[in-house]
Amino acid sequence: xxxxxxxxxxxxxxxxxxxxxxxxxxxxxxxxxxxxxxxxxxxxxxxxxxxxxxxxxxxxxxxxxxxxxxxxxxxxxxxxxxxxxxxxxxxxxxxxxxxxxxxxxxxxxxxxxxxxxxxxxxxxxxxxxxxxxxxxxxxxxxxxxxxxxxxxxxxxxxxxxxxxxxxxxxxxxxxxxxxxxxxxxxxxxxxxxxxxxxxxxxxxxxxxxxxxxxxxxxxxxxxxxxxxxxxxxxxxxxxxxxxxxxxxxxxxxxxxxxxxxxxxxxxxxxxxxxxxxxxxxxxxxxxxxxxxxxxxxxxxxxxxxxxxxxxxxxxxxxxxxxxxxxxxxxxxxxxxxxxxxxxxxxxx
Numbered sequence: 373x374x375x376x377x378x379x380x381x382x383x384x385x386x387x388x389x390x391x392x393x394x395x396x397x398x399x400x401x402x403x404x405x406x407x408x409x410x411x412x413x414x415x416x417x418x419x420x421x422x423x424x425x426x427x428x429x430x431x432x433x434x435x436x437x438x439x440x441x442x443x444x445x446x447x448x449x450x451x452x453x454x455x456x457x458x459x460x461x462x463x464x465x466x467x468x469x470x471x472x473x474x475x476x477x478x479x480x481x482x483x484x485x486x487x488x489x490x491x492x493x494x495x496x497x498x499x500x501x502x503x504x505x506x507x508x509x510x511x512x513x514x515x516x517x518x519x520x521x522x523x524x525x526x527x528x529x530x531x532x533x534x535x536x537x538x539x540x541x542x543x544x545x546x547x548x549x550x551x552x553x554x555x556x557x558x559x560x561x562x563x564x565x566x567x568x569x570x571x572x573x574x575x576x577x578x579x580x581x582x583x584x585x586x587x588x589x590x591x592x593x594x595x596x597x598x599x600x601x602x603x604x605x606x607x608x609x610x611x612x613x614x615x616x617x618x619x620x621x622x623x624x625x626x627x628x629x630x631x632x633x634x635x636x637x638x639x640x641x642x643x644x645x646x647x648x649x650x651x652x653x654x655x656x657x658x659x660x661x662x663x664x665x666x667x668x669x670x671x672x673x674x675x676x677x678x679x680x681x682x683x684x685x686x687x688x689x690x691x692x693x694x695x696x697x698x699x700x701x702x703x704x705x706x707x708x709x710x711x712x713x714x715x716x717x718x719x720x
């Protein structure tokens with residue numbers, strides 16, 4: 373039986389979000405049904421709602437940072453039971469048979485992962501509707517368990533912002549004895565700082581906003597570099613093993629690449645609207661690398677949540693009601709939030 377849902381949707385490109393009622397698909401034997409408690413607002417929601425990343429599917433219910441409670445399970449479900457705290461992230465399915473899916477990297481599915489919204493589900497006809505709503509239906513394989521000690525509102529952004537920073541930090545071995553830099557202290561960057569510090573790395577925040585220094589140090593960062601100051605990067609201490617670029621604005625990467633030690637890596641996480649110009653000579657010197665990273669697979673998402681439970685890590689959030697979403701979009705674009713808006717789904 374289809375699950376009636378209430379949420380907010382974008383009915384056409386660049387239109388404001390409005391109240392929207394719709395039916396979720398009929399639950400299948402391997403599905404779990406959940407009541408959403410909180411849904412985070414990711415900057416990518418705004419890009420897609422405004423069709424800034426290419427053609428989009430409308431009506432669109434955005435949202436891929438979801439935290440809720442299981443209300444029903446299919447007869448083939450073994451991973452969850454009614455009452456469990458469950459998280460849903462950026463994707464809800466994949467082909468399950470390609471090399472990447474079989475090797476624990478289903479978010480890099482060679483056929484393309486199935487996004488939580490703005491597209492069709494694997495059947496080719498069901499429109500995937502996201503988390504700005506009060507209910508959700510998902511195959512248990514692509515959902516994760518939320519530790520009981522974590523605040524649900526702070527957990528929601530971990531489903532995207534959290535895993536997006538946890539994954540590269542783990543992949544490139546951040547930990548004791550390593551020197552990590554985080555460019556930008558926003559929704560993504562502040563999670564990078566928290567994870568880098570918790571993993572034991574010496575952590576520096578690079579930000580053009582001097583007023584964020586106290587926040588950065590309060591999150592455990594060991595150093596803060598105000599990039600707005602002329603010559604700050606040229607004079608910064610070098611020898612970084614890893615630098616994570618979390619900003620979506622176009623910046624000159626060369627000064628950051630020059631901070632890397634031998635075999636150091638600069639990882640692109642934020643998406644700029646334009647291609648970057650790269651100085652090949654800077655890469656050749658010290659055998660530096662420029663790489664990219666996108667979220668993490670569902671197994672790593674669970675690993676991250678367990679780590680957050682152990683270290684008591686959640687996102688810094690501002691909880692809002694549904695009727696404030698459009699204002700929150702404008703404030704997000706203006707970087708006027710510390711550090712993630714989260715919608716109280718009871719307000720739908």
